[in-house]
Amino acid sequence: MSEALKLTGVSKGYNHGLPTEVKVLRGVDLSVSPGEIVALVAPSGAGKSTLLHIAGLLDTPDEGRVEIAGEDMTGVADRRRTAVRREKVGFVYQFHHLLPEFTALENIVLPQLANGTPRREAEERAHTLMGSVGVAPRADHRPAALSGGEQQRVAFCRAMANEPALLLADEPTGNLDPETSDRVFGALMTLVRETGLAALIATHNLELASRMDRQVALDQGVLSLRPAG
Template sequence: MSEMMLRDAVVRLTLLTRSFEQGGVRIDVLRGVNLAVAPGEIVALLGPSGSGKSTLLQAVGLLEGGFGGRIEIDGVDASALDGDARTVLRRDKVGFVYQFHHLLPDFNAIENVVLPQMVAGKTRGEAEARATELLDALGLGARLDHRPSQLSGGEQQRVAVARALANRPTLVLADEPTGNLDEKTADTVLGQFLELVRGTGSAALVATHNERLALSMDRVVRLHEGVLQ
């Protein structure tokens, strides 16, 4: 990665730490993580279950406190922000895809993609146009009015991908986004996800334990004993 790309990093972590107390014993999950992700770069975060990948993504996504070190998102030092400002930064800059889709069960596919856009201030018409565009690109044009319970696992995860990209985030975080799917469906969904992310120009940090899937991304970093290798 060039010096300029590092300087303009979408996300930059400096000496990030996270510890927990369990049964009176201190457990150091992150021990000083340093990472820079360039604009448009898709980075695979590789590591076995329990290695701290989800903890690292929670830190980058500003989902909880208790972390030491510095987190910068699109040039903003998130470590110095109060709770409200962190919420705004997360809403405006970050999109999430989880292993479980977490779709709203009482809303159909297009409504699940429309709602976060309206929260961000878009009109319903703008939000529906963007949702339709994304869902069509993911092969769900005929499933817009179906609720999550009426969709297959792969279709549910495609809706979750559309929701994450709806607000054109600067950074997309994905935590084992295809871990709940069979291999063939996982390959299809991941391919569509990567194509859409590259099309939007977003940067992405994708946690996985699947070496094969990781190799389809621009760069691989490995979390081992609390530090990146």
């Protein structure tokens, strides 16, 4: 079985008008297997968002290779990158970014319709996902009528809507109080375990990181295995 995500020798730098380039990533190697949840632990400014953007095909590395579900994305045309990103990668951010004019259910249905899924099938999957994280009774509510934890759980469902091979999450509970964060993270873990996809989750929360299968640390552009505990 192919790795859901494989990064090989990935490097990335930015100039930002400075006389010398700032290296954000330095030869990063990382694999995430189907069914595995990996914590990415990094201080602010260490490059975790850049790594996630490259892994999710939102950015390209200066050097190295990115493979999604066994497909090498090096030099691939933009149209194919967009298709792979839509079909095989789900994103969750610190803020939910739900569309305010649509209901919770519609926010989960819309990505499926864009991917060619029939409406009835899309609605059935949306109801199933919402039920698995305990927000099914809120299906007809717009985001403004949901609590922060409910909004984020709907965002998780939206990220899972097209049955991706890989879930990428950038501080998905960072905007929540500790009690809600713990509950919402549990819902995310349940979703990932039930679907068997691969997940790479960036977090500052070491307690949450300890609940994942493996931890990696990013510091000064270098990725390393983080010891348990």
